[in-house]
Amino acid sequence: MKITQDTVVTMQYKVTNAQGQLLDKAxxxxxxxxxxxxxxxxxxxxxxxxxxxxxxxTLKLTPADAFGERDESLVQTIPKSEFxxxxxxGGQLRGRTPDGHExxxxxxxxxxxxxxxxxxxxxxxxxxxxSLKVLEVRAAxxxxxxxxxxxxxxxxxx
Numbered sequence: 001m002k003i004t005q006d007t008v009v010t011m012q013y014k015v016t017n018a019q020g021q022l023l024d025k026a027x028x029x030x031x032x033x034x035x036x037x038x039x040x041x042x043x044x045x046x047x048x049x050x051x052x053x054x055x056x057x058t059l060k061l062t063p064a065d066a067f068g069e070r071d072e073s074l075v076q077t078i079p080k081s082e083f084x085x086x087x088x089x090g091g092q093l094r095g096r097t098p099d100g101h102e103x104x105x106x107x108x109x110x111x112x113x114x115x116x117x118x119x120x121x122x123x124x125x126x127x128x129x130x131s132l133k134v135l136e137v138r139a140a141x142x143x144x145x146x147x148x149x150x151x152x153x154x155x156x157x158x
Contacts, residue, residue: 001137003048005035008150010136018127029135031150039149041066048134056133066128067121073098074119076105083115093117 003009009032014025032039034048043065047057063069074097087093091107097119105117144151 001052001139003034003051003134003137006140006145007034008032008136008138008140008144008152009034009048009134011132011134013130013132015123016129016131017123018129020129023123023128031136031152033140033144033148033150037148044130044132051134053134053137056131058129058131061128061130063125063127067124067126070120070125074103074105075108076117076119077114078117080110080113080115083110095119 001007010029011031012026012029015023017023034045036045041061043059043061047059048055076095084093087107089107089110093105093107095103095105095117097103103119105119106122107115108118109116140150
């Protein structure tokens with residue numbers, strides 16, 4: 001079966017940065033619903049369109065193709081007195097951007113009575129290399145199409 005609209009693609013992948021350092025490697029296969037549902041980056045969907053099980057590729061992703069450029073307005077400093085207890089450097093908090101949208105912030109630094117938070121994805125602004133291999137392709141169920149994501153062992157669980 002070919003990868004087309006409303007197919008579920010299961011793959012293995014690894015991500016490295018421009019210096020060749022390993023950033024992420026799928027420990028388990030991962031699945032997504034193909035066809036413009038925003039379940040993966042458009043450049044990945046374009047590379048996989050029409051392909052079959054066994055297809056392997058390596059993609060060079062610019063920041064625009066992946067997690068975007070860094071946005072320094074998403075770096076915030078808050079008083080430590082407003083910081084929840086138990087959260088440490090490297091942890092995450094939900095907060096609001098300056099324009100009021102909900103955002104996940106990574107705790108970058110705790111310095112004296114201040115905490116520095118970053119709402120950028122950790123890989124924002126980076127050029128990435130993604131190597132992937134297609135392990136399985138199947139028709140999506142009606143429920144998966146309605147929910148706009150893959151279900152099952154390597155997809156989303158409700």
